[in-house]
Amino acid sequence: MDIVFYIASAVAIICTVMVITRLNVVHALLYMIVALLSVALVFYTLGAPFVAALEVIIYAGAIMVLFVFVIMILNLGPQTSQQERLWLDGRIWVGPTILALILIAEVAYVLSTHSTPAYTITEISPRQVSTQMFGPYILGVELSSFLLLSAVVGAFHLGRRRQLYPEEIAVSAAAVEQNTSPQGDIQPEPQIQSDIHR
Amino acid sequence: MIISALISVWNVFKHLFKKRVTIQYPEERPYLAPRWRGRIILSRDPNGEERCVACYLCAVACPVDCISLQATEDEHGRRYPEWFRINFSRCIFCGLCEEACPTYAIQLTPDFEMCEYDRQNLVYEKEDLLIDGQGKYHGYNFYRVAGVAIGGKDKGESENEDAPIDLRSLLP
Amino acid sequence: MSETVLHLINVLGILIVVLSIAASLPWVERRLLGYLQDRYGPNRVGPFGVLQTVADAIKLFTKEDWIPPFADKPVFIIAPTVIMTTILTSFAVVPFSPGIGVIDLNIGLLFFLAMSSLGVYSVMLAGWSANNKYSLLGALRAAAQMLSYEVFMGLSLMGVVIISGTFNLRNIVLAQKNMWFCIPQIIGLIVFIIAALAETRRLPFDLTEAESELVAGYHIEYSGMKFGMFYIGEYVGVTLISSMIVTLFFGGWQGPFLPPIVWFIIKTFFFIGLFITLRASLPRPRFDQLMSYGWKVMLPLALLNLLVTGGIVLATGS
Numbered sequence: 001m002d003i004v005f006y007i008a009s010a011v012a013i014i015c016t017v018m019v020i021t022r023l024n025v026v027h028a029l030l031y032m033i034v035a036l037l038s039v040a041l042v043f044y045t046l047g048a049p050f051v052a053a054l055e056v057i058i059y060a061g062a063i064m065v066l067f068v069f070v071i072m073i074l075n076l077g078p079q080t081s082q083q084e085r086l087w088l089d090g091r092i093w094v095g096p097t098i099l100a101l102i103l104i105a106e107v108a109y110v111l112s113t114h115s116t117p118a119y120t121i122t123e124i125s126p127r128q129v130s131t132q133m134f135g136p137y138i139l140g141v142e143l144s145s146f147l148l149l150s151a152v153v154g155a156f157h158l159g160r161r162r163q164l165y166p167e168e169i170a171v172s173a174a175a176v177e178q179n180t181s182p183q184g185d186i187q188p189e190p191q192i193q194s195d196i197h198r
Numbered sequence: 199m200i201i202s203a204l205i206s207v208w209n210v211f212k213h214l215f216k217k218r219v220t221i222q223y224p225e226e227r228p229y230l231a232p233r234w235r236g237r238i239i240l241s242r243d244p245n246g247e248e249r250c251v252a253c254y255l256c257a258v259a260c261p262v263d264c265i266s267l268q269a270t271e272d273e274h275g276r277r278y279p280e281w282f283r284i285n286f287s288r289c290i291f292c293g294l295c296e297e298a299c300p301t302y303a304i305q306l307t308p309d310f311e312m313c314e315y316d317r318q319n320l321v322y323e324k325e326d327l328l329i330d331g332q333g334k335y336h337g338y339n340f341y342r343v344a345g346v347a348i349g350g351k352d353k354g355e356s357e358n359e360d361a362p363i364d365l366r367s368l369l370p
Numbered sequence: 371m372s373e374t375v376l377h378l379i380n381v382l383g384i385l386i387v388v389l390s391i392a393a394s395l396p397w398v399e400r401r402l403l404g405y406l407q408d409r410y411g412p413n414r415v416g417p418f419g420v421l422q423t424v425a426d427a428i429k430l431f432t433k434e435d436w437i438p439p440f441a442d443k444p445v446f447i448i449a450p451t452v453i454m455t456t457i458l459t460s461f462a463v464v465p466f467s468p469g470i471g472v473i474d475l476n477i478g479l480l481f482f483l484a485m486s487s488l489g490v491y492s493v494m495l496a497g498w499s500a501n502n503k504y505s506l507l508g509a510l511r512a513a514a515q516m517l518s519y520e521v522f523m524g525l526s527l528m529g530v531v532i533i534s535g536t537f538n539l540r541n542i543v544l545a546q547k548n549m550w551f552c553i554p555q556i557i558g559l560i561v562f563i564i565a566a567l568a569e570t571r572r573l574p575f576d577l578t579e580a581e582s583e584l585v586a587g588y589h590i591e592y593s594g595m596k597f598g599m600f601y602i603g604e605y606v607g608v609t610l611i612s613s614m615i616v617t618l619f620f621g622g623w624q625g626p627f628l629p630p631i632v633w634f635i636i637k638t639f640f641f642i643g644l645f646i647t648l649r650a651s652l653p654r655p656r657f658d659q660l661m662s663y664g665w666k667v668m669l670p671l672a673l674l675n676l677l678v679t680g681g682i683v684l685a686t687g688s
Contacts, residue, residue: 026445026498033491053480057524061487062517065494069513072498072506126477126537200560203652210651213406220409 008041023081025071029064036060047121050129232334234308235293238284240324241305241333248328249303249340252279256295256304264288265295274349276341282324287317301340305333381472388461388609395605397422399646406650427598435594438500445499450592450599453492457606460485464613465540467623467630478539479531482614483524486569489607490516493571493578496600497588508587511657512578515568518664519575523565525672529558529679530618543622552619557675559619561668566615568664570607572645574652577660612641 015035022028036059043052133141221228230236243249252269270280295304314320332338347353354361397412397420404411412419437446463478465471475481490513497509531537533554534545542551552559568575579587589600616622616637623630625637655663 024442026442026495030445030448030495049475049477050480053477053484056484057480057487061484061490061520065487065490065513065517068491068494068498069510072494072509072513123476126480207647207651210406211647213408216408218405218408218410222410 005042005045008038008045011035012038012042023084025080025084026068029068029071032067033060033064036064045121047123050124050126230308230310232308234310235291235296235306237286237307237309237312238289238291238295238322238327239305239307239329239333240282240303240327241329241331241335243339243341244332244337245339246330247276247341248278249301249338250279250282251277251301251303251340252282253277253300255298255300259294259298261292261294262288262290272349275346276348279324282327283321284327285321286312287320302333302335302338303340305335307333380470384461384466384470384472385458388458388606389602392602392606392609393423393427394420395608395642396426396601398642399605399649402643402646403650406647430595430598430601433594435596436591438502438591440501441591442499442501445495446591447596449492449496449499450596450603452495453489453603454599454606456485456489456492457603457610460610461613463539464610464617465543465622466613466634470631471540474538474540477537479527479537479542479618482539483520483527486523487516487520489569490520492600492603493588496592497578500588500591502591504584504586505588505590508578508580508584508590511584512571512588515575515577515657515660515664516571518661519565519568519668522561522664522669522672523569525669525676526558526561526565527618528676529555532676532679532683539617543617543624546621546624550619550621555619555675555679557671558679559615561672561675562619563615564668566611567645567648568660570604570611572604572608573649574654575660577654577657580654608642608645609638612638612645615641 012035015031015038018031019028019035022031036055040052040055040060043049043055241249250267252267254267254269257263257265257267264285265283267282268280269277271277291306293306296306299305312320341348341351341356343357345353345356345359400422401411401413401419412422415421415425437443460482462472463475463481465474465478493512493516494509497505497507497512500506530542530551533551534542536542536545571578577587578584579589584590589597592600613634616634620637623634625633628636
């Protein structure tokens with residue numbers, strides 16, 4: 001299992017480096033997907049199969065799909081990778097590199113001084129995860145569900161075709177007559193829509 | 199919504215046990231009506247002579263211009279096509295040439311199996327088109343009913359034709 | 371040592387059987403579609419036309435394997451392999467019968483869901499990398515459709531998990547000894563079948579390749595064996611989904627008289643036939659109809675099913 005762990009971690013690290021250095025955004029995202037998959041494998045070897053599965057389903061299977069989705073619509077051409085090349089060049093590297101080196105040094109120091117206990121793998125079943133989630137951490141689950149609900153309501157609000165009130169319809173109709181719309185998004189079309197809804 | 203979908207699924211499923219409508223073509227031949235518009239032929243009259251008088255009406259009537267011919271005359275003044283060419287890769291088998299033909303010479307037959315590996319082979323010449331029989335219209339001989347004088351038949355000798363009037367004579 | 375060899379034979383046997391079933395499915399489907407439409411279907415190549423797929427394969431192999439010059443080459447090549455990999459990997463957790471099956475994973479069901487959620491990438495990347503507007507539209511539709519139907523595909527299976535109390539597919543089959551889950555989980559079954567249709571992008575939910583509007587959707591630029599991967603991948607997907615339905619709702623290998631594997635294959639082929647019949651009978655919905663149907667009907671239905679199942683299991687304490 002050790003070898004699997006180290007291979008998976010190495011793949012994850014290499015992929016993460018590739019994510020940063022790729023010029024083509026979609027290629028970078030593909031490397032990120034692979035990185036997430038290898039992190040899932042790391043979780044699995046550490047005895048958390050449930051988390052591993054969720055990692056693949058949610059991160060690799062859903063969130064990254066949305067990333068790729070958005071990037072696909074943006075239709076990025078070669079000029080963006082040109083821009084990326086400019087960004088990846090020169091002094092921009094210096095600051096992050098120094099900060100990362102400090103972190104690595106700290107980790108090395110901690111690992112060398114404190115003798116970490118040899119990790120023992122205890123497999124955590126989905127049942128244990130859920131008893132924890134709906135037991136001590138119920139507040140967090142509820143809070144995040146509130147957050148998600150508000151996100152859903154917000155998305156619905158943004159995506160909904162707007163229904164106008166009668167006075168607004170009068171305003172927009174007048175605006176159409178003058179051929180100058182006060183707000184760009186108000187069209188006479190919603191009037192028909194609201195009729196249908198009634 | 200799901201119920202109506204299920205009903206249509208069931209109705210489609212029942213077709214599993216219905217009779218097939220496919221005709222297994224090379225083994226099983228479909229019925230072709232005698233008036234089927236297929237491969238075009240040139241027929242002969244009962245005497246074994248060509249019916250075609252090279253009047254060009256078929257070439258004019260053809261909407262895709264796939265018929266071409268050259269008229270000529272024999273020593274008796276009988277017109278016939280020197281060559282007659284139909285490009286079957288253009289032909290749409292509409293049958294307008296048959297309708298236009300005044301002598302029943304050009305006819306469409308119930309034969310559609312004319313595949314070729316080379317498209318050029320679909321250009322049929324007169325020897326490919328001409329058959330030895332009379333086709334769909336038996337017993338019809340254009341020169342026997344038309345008032346044209348040809349070798350072996352003078353004016354006034356056709357069927358139902360009166361003798362030519364002598365204009366110089368005063369008698370009726 | 372013999373244990374390893376046995377395992378290897380198991381793996382290879384499953385791979386070969388699954389692939390040959392999937393390869394013969396185009397013929398089965400075309401034949402069955404023909405019968406459903408009062409005609410014969412392919413019946414010329416070999417006895418009853420069974421060699422039709424061989425002829426198709428020869429055709430695909432000998433075709434020019436063309437990569438468009440405007441395509442993103444590496445992604446274009448990777449995309450068809452992803453779909454085969456994810457679906458064939460999913461077969462690892464399917465318990466075919468007591469002795470047959472690759473791994474006995476504790477989170478088998480989650481593994482299946484994870485793999486099917488990764489299948490989206492194949493379609494998306496294929497559509498994007500071809501650099502063609504129709505394929506991009508197909509890919510966008512595929513992403514939206516598969517992402518949203520994945521949500522309640524997972525939710526519809528949770529009722530089964532609640533009743534059986536495990537994610538292990540083998541244990542789920544064993545839990546159906548007395549009663550198949552298709553009876554208590556009838557709503558879950560319906561939702562799962564619909565979601566699975568959308569997930570495999572089969573008709574009536576094949577909006578991603580809708581011939582009449584998107585020509586061929588995401589695989590418009592593919593030819594030769596890369597197209598063959600998508601083509602066969604679809605049938606492997608149908609086989610996978612059918613075997614998952616059998617495993618989760620119809621008692622897997624359990625049945626009287628016949629040996630277990632025979633029961634499994636019979637049930638799986640029943641559902642493959644059902645999918646083909648659905649293809650023959652239902653029209654393709656509009657895309658907004660598909661999405662609103664998913665989010666406004668299927669998702670509440672799946673949640674309700676989950677709630678009721680959980681409540682009943684809690685009340686009876688089983």
